Amino acid sequence: MSKSVKLTTPNQETLELPVLEASIGHDVVDIRALTKNTGLFSFDPGFVSTASCESKITYIDGDEGLLYYRGYPIEQLAEKSDYLEVCYLLIYGELPTPEQKKEFDATVGRHTMLHEQLTWFFRGFRRDAHPMAMMVGVVGALSAFYQDSLDIANPEHRKIAIYRLISKIPTIAAMCYRYSNGLPFNYPKNNLSYAENFLHMMFATPCEEYKPNPVLARALDRIFILHADHEQNASTSTVRLAGSSGANPFACIAAGIACLWGASHGGANEAVLKMLDEIGDVSNVAAYMEGVKQRKYRLMGFGHRVYRNMDPRASIMRETCYEVLKELGLENSPKFKLAMELEQIALKDPFFVERKLYPNVDFYSGIVLSALGIPTEMFTVIFALSRSVGWISHWHEMISDPALKIGRPRQLYTGAERRDYVPVDKR
Numbered sequence: 001m002s003k004s005v006k007l008t009t010p011n012q013e014t015l016e017l018p019v020l021e022a023s024i025g026h027d028v029v030d031i032r033a034l035t036k037n038t039g040l041f042s043f044d045p046g047f048v049s050t051a052s053c054e055s056k057i058t059y060i061d062g063d064e065g066l067l068y069y070r071g072y073p074i075e076q077l078a079e080k081s082d083y084l085e086v087c088y089l090l091i092y093g094e095l096p097t098p099e100q101k102k103e104f105d106a107t108v109g110r111h112t113m114l115h116e117q118l119t120w121f122f123r124g125f126r127r128d129a130h131p132m133a134m135m136v137g138v139v140g141a142l143s144a145f146y147q148d149s150l151d152i153a154n155p156e157h158r159k160i161a162i163y164r165l166i167s168k169i170p171t172i173a174a175m176c177y178r179y180s181n182g183l184p185f186n187y188p189k190n191n192l193s194y195a196e197n198f199l200h201m202m203f204a205t206p207c208e209e210y211k212p213n214p215v216l217a218r219a220l221d222r223i224f225i226l227h228a229d230h231e232q233n234a235s236t237s238t239v240r241l242a243g244s245s246g247a248n249p250f251a252c253i254a255a256g257i258a259c260l261w262g263a264s265h266g267g268a269n270e271a272v273l274k275m276l277d278e279i280g281d282v283s284n285v286a287a288y289m290e291g292v293k294q295r296k297y298r299l300m301g302f303g304h305r306v307y308r309n310m311d312p313r314a315s316i317m318r319e320t321c322y323e324v325l326k327e328l329g330l331e332n333s334p335k336f337k338l339a340m341e342l343e344q345i346a347l348k349d350p351f352f353v354e355r356k357l358y359p360n361v362d363f364y365s366g367i368v369l370s371a372l373g374i375p376t377e378m379f380t381v382i383f384a385l386s387r388s389v390g391w392i393s394h395w396h397e398m399i400s401d402p403a404l405k406i407g408r409p410r411q412l413y414t415g416a417e418r419r420d421y422v423p424v425d426k427r
Contacts, residue, residue, distance in 0.1 A: 005029055009038050025059055026051075041410040051232075052407075053240060057090060057393050058231045065309035069229060070094070078316045083224040083386075084108060084194050087166055090229055090393040105194075111167035112188035112197065114175075115145040122179045131176035131381045132261045138172050139165075140254035150248045152399050161249040162392050169253075170194070173385045174201035177378055195221035198385075203373065215327040216372055219320045223365055226313040227383055229390030230306075235259040235266070239391040240398050241407040249395055256391045257384045266380040269366035272301035273376050276335055285341045293351050301363030302346050303356065310358045317364035324371050339367055 003019035015037050018030045028051040031042055044050045059068040067074040070089050077086055081095075088096045088104050096104055121141055125134050142164070143150060149160040175185050178201075186201045196212040199220065204210035230236070238259040242252040260266035275298075279288050291297040304311050325331050343359050346352040369379055398404060 003027070007034075007038075009040065013038065020054075025061060035410075041412070043412055047232075047237070052237060053232065053398065054401075055232070055394065055397060056093065057397060058229045058390070060231050060306055062304070062306040063308050065307055065312050067230075067312045074226065074312055075316060078222050078225050078313075081225065082193070083221045083228070086225050086228050087389045090389055091162060091396060107163055108167045108194070109188075109190045109197075111163050112171050112190070114168055114171055118142070118145050119175065119185060122175060125179065127180065127182065129180070131173075131180055131378055132257065132384070134176045134179070135172060135381055135384060136254050136258045136261070138176075139169065139257060140251055142168065143248045143250040146250070152243075152246060152248065155400075158249070158396060158399065162396060165249065165253055165392055166389055169385050169388045170198045171201060173378075173381045174198060176381060177202055177375075180377075193217065193221070195224065199372075213327065215323060219324045219368055220372065222316065222320050223368065223382065224386040226317060226361055226365070227386035229387070229393065233265070234262070235387065236391055236394050239395055243395045243398055244404065244407040246406075249392070252395055253388060253391055256387070260384050260387065261380060266383045268301065268360075268362035269369065269383070270376045270379040272363050272366040273370055273379075275300040276338055279338060279342075281334065282338045282341050285338060285345065289342070289345050289349070299342075299346070299352075299357060301366065302352070302359055304360045307358075307360070308356055311360040313361035314359050314364060317361050317368065318359070321364045321368050321371075324368050328371055330371055335370075336367065339363070 003021070004016050005019060007015045007017055009015065015034070017034070020028050020030050022028070035041055042050070057070065059071070060066065069077060069086065070093055072089070072095075077089075081089075084105050085096060085101055087108075088101065118138065118141060121138055122134065125137070146161070146164055149157040149164065151157045171188055177183075178185050184206060186204045188197050189200060192200055192212065195217040196214075199212045199217055200210055232240075235256040239252045239256040242255040243249070247255075263271070279285060288297060289299075292299045322331075325333070325336055330336060343363070346357055346359060366376075366379060369382060370376070374382065
């Protein structure tokens with residue numbers, strides 16, 4: 001039996017609105033007929049109670065602390081899978097067979113090179129340009145170099161664009177870092193895994209052979225998996241809105257990168273490192289936490305807008321953090337001791353426990369990225385690299401939907417009513 005809700009308008013008219021059932025999670029009230037039948041709009045700033053689309057990709061239950069990619073718990077994928085397999089899962093909806101995975105990995109590996117003229121773009125940026133500024137520009141410029149895959153109505157073109165984006169974004173990200181530091185670009189190597197190749201492009205020098213550390217490569221791969229998608233967040237919604245207009249996929253992903261750059265979205269793990277630097281020493285932690293209680297300071301890396309329970313990614317990232325620091329001999333580093341003291345207070349102090357301010361994924365990932373030698377200004381770039389497959393998957397799902405409509409949010413207008421123009425000499 002189908003469900004519905006009844007809405008009574010200010011004119012005492014009754015409208016019956018259907019309820020659409022979710023496979024798991026919240027059902028939604030279908031208000032598409034609201035304006036046509038009542039002349040009213042709904043009002044929901046920030047879209048906190050609005051389902052902007054139907055999707056089969058990612059499910060989140062913030063109260064229970066659940067995150068599923070295509071039905072698979074994130075804990076299982078982070079432990080047993082690798083990033084490229086997760087990419088395949090997000091895009092196509094199923095885990096690949098051994099043959100499919102081998103072909104997918106090989107195809108991605110063959111497309112990691114950039115058009116050589118595209119590398120010249122970097123010369124136009126100042127040396128002190130933020131890496132995210134370069135990412136937005138260079139990813140957007142891909143559409144000028146790969147014009148053979150811009151017909152979004154053509155499934156084969158979409159497939160080619162998807163492969164190119166997954167393959168080339170790590171190359172672009174590494175080049176942003178190298179350019180900012182006055183280092184020569186490292187070209188990708190097809191014999192390395194996705195994470196190993198990124199570490200090579202970031203840190204290898206022409207002077208000697210570079211061998212990626214497998215423990216560090218696995219940690220980076222896990223970071224990629226944990227950040228691959230997170231449902232209809234601000235940047236994913238931006239990609240969908242841009243894509244709904246028919247914009248090419250490279251432009252849509254560039255729009256997502258630009259949105260992610262915002263401090264309220266992609267800058268959380270960078271903010272954690274800045275907070276640790278501000279605290280300075282473990283002896284200052286107690287005073288800082290008291291300052292947090294008195295709202296003098298902000299506690300970065302704790303709590304989450306979506307999760308009212310423990311962030312399911314945090315425990316995985318915590319374990320990874322210990323593995324990396326042990327491998328690098330940094331377990332006793334002052335910054336790590338400081339972070340662990342913060343963690344213990346937040347997990348035991350009633351003030352933080354009652355408010356469910358648990359450590360989130362950003363708290364640990366910032367420490368891991370720092371230990372890997374990645375500077376804080378590159379943290380959001382790593383986030384963008386990881387999330388690119390989520391954006392691509394949502395774009396692909398949306399474009400493949402025959403019911404696609406261009407996004408057109410409404411507004412509550414509170415400005416001036418109609419008034420007539422007065423010539424300047426009579427005002």
